[in-house]
Amino acid sequence: MAKIVTLGEIMLRLSTTVGTRVARAHSFRAHYGGGEANVAISLANYGHHVSFASKVPENHLGKAAIEHLRRSGVDTQFMLAGGERLGTYYLEMGSGARASQVIYDRKGSSFAEMTALEWDIDQLFKDVAIFHISGITPALSDTWRSMTLDLIKAAKNSGCLISLDINYRQKLWGTNGCKAFLKEVLPLIDICSAGKLDAQYLLEISPYTGSDNEMIYYNEQMHQLYPNIKIFYSTIRTVYSASHNDLVGTFWSNGKYVESRVHTINPIVDRIGGGDAFAGGILHGILTNQEPQQIVDFATAASALEHTVFGDENQFSESEIIAYMASSSGEVLR
Numbered sequence: 001m002a003k004i005v006t007l008g009e010i011m012l013r014l015s016t017t018v019g020t021r022v023a024r025a026h027s028f029r030a031h032y033g034g035g036e037a038n039v040a041i042s043l044a045n046y047g048h049h050v051s052f053a054s055k056v057p058e059n060h061l062g063k064a065a066i067e068h069l070r071r072s073g074v075d076t077q078f079m080l081a082g083g084e085r086l087g088t089y090y091l092e093m094g095s096g097a098r099a100s101q102v103i104y105d106r107k108g109s110s111f112a113e114m115t116a117l118e119w120d121i122d123q124l125f126k127d128v129a130i131f132h133i134s135g136i137t138p139a140l141s142d143t144w145r146s147m148t149l150d151l152i153k154a155a156k157n158s159g160c161l162i163s164l165d166i167n168y169r170q171k172l173w174g175t176n177g178c179k180a181f182l183k184e185v186l187p188l189i190d191i192c193s194a195g196k197l198d199a200q201y202l203l204e205i206s207p208y209t210g211s212d213n214e215m216i217y218y219n220e221q222m223h224q225l226y227p228n229i230k231i232f233y234s235t236i237r238t239v240y241s242a243s244h245n246d247l248v249g250t251f252w253s254n255g256k257y258v259e260s261r262v263h264t265i266n267p268i269v270d271r272i273g274g275g276d277a278f279a280g281g282i283l284h285g286i287l288t289n290q291e292p293q294q295i296v297d298f299a300t301a302a303s304a305l306e307h308t309v310f311g312d313e314n315q316f317s318e319s320e321i322i323a324y325m326a327s328s329s330g331e332v333l334r
């Protein structure tokens with residue numbers, strides 16, 4: 001199967017149990033996560049040869065992060081060892097009207113402190129079909145901002161398709177920094193995860209005022225700005241609370257727009273990583289040359305299932321997702 005490389009920061013996640021605030025917590029659950037690592041795990045679950053590239057410290061936490069990737073079958077040959085610490089984030093689990101909250105504790109991490117591309121770049125992109133990256137990495141430092149562009153250019157020179165999840169994180173940078181980065185990077189991108197809010201607030205597309213499907217408008221406007229981007233995808237949450245979503249997946253490819261059915265996720269066990277599970281499903285569909293409707297249906301089902309388990313990563317195989325698409329009644333499967 002085609003080779004994919006994803007690159008970014010993997011972190012230790014420490015989360016509260018539902019109903020406990022971070023400030024009152026006496027214990028935390030430990031998981032490992034990071035947008036691009038989560039996408040790599042999804043793709044490995046579906047049988048793709050996928051490498052995740054990052055840097056972690058040479059200690060037991062760094063080893064645990066690598067073990068987390070290996071357990072799911074992600075190739076870790078591009079995991080560098082060194083630096084001071086593994087980035088960490090705390091997650092206060094939301095409930096009902098109270099949103100989940102993230103506190104980042106990632107300054108000074110082995111990955112964030114990198115000042116040079118320490119990988120053998122020719123090896124990293126050798127025989128790679130898709131290079132996937134997100135807007136989290138350039139938000140870590142000015143150096144990472146220019147290194148992200150360098151990586152993308154190198155991947156393009158090696159013939160990879162470039163996939164970017166905008167993944168705007170307001171706790172890492174402001175909209176101005178992100179907007180400036182997007183102006184530079186989007187002309188280099190082939191596949192892009194961008195939703196309505198990204199279109200309005202980061203790409204400055206005027207709000208839709210008509211009565212047709214607004215996502216068709218936003219996707220077409222984004223494509224007009226960046227005709228090189230042939231695929232846009234995003235999820236829409238029509239009912240939204242910390243513990244309940246109605247989720248719809250959208251996919252726009254060369255002028256054709258499709259949506260999934262509505263997935264009602266109630267209760268949500270853990271929403272972190274739902275977007276990455278969706279991205280993993282989309283990239284899987286692209287890599288296996290599926291039809292747009294099949295692609296969005298599978299990716300949205302994968303995302304819906306990801307909301308039902310603890311942890312940032314999709315833990316379901318392709319056949320489990322297909323079985324859920326066929327039943328989705330929550331009955332006992334015997």
Ligand SMILES: O=C(O)C(=O)C[C@H](O)[C@H](O)CO
Pocket residue numbers: 033034035036038136169272273274275276312
């Ligand atoms: O927020 C981040 O920077 C992360 O990468 C942590 C999570 O895994 C990610 O947000 C999920 O998309």
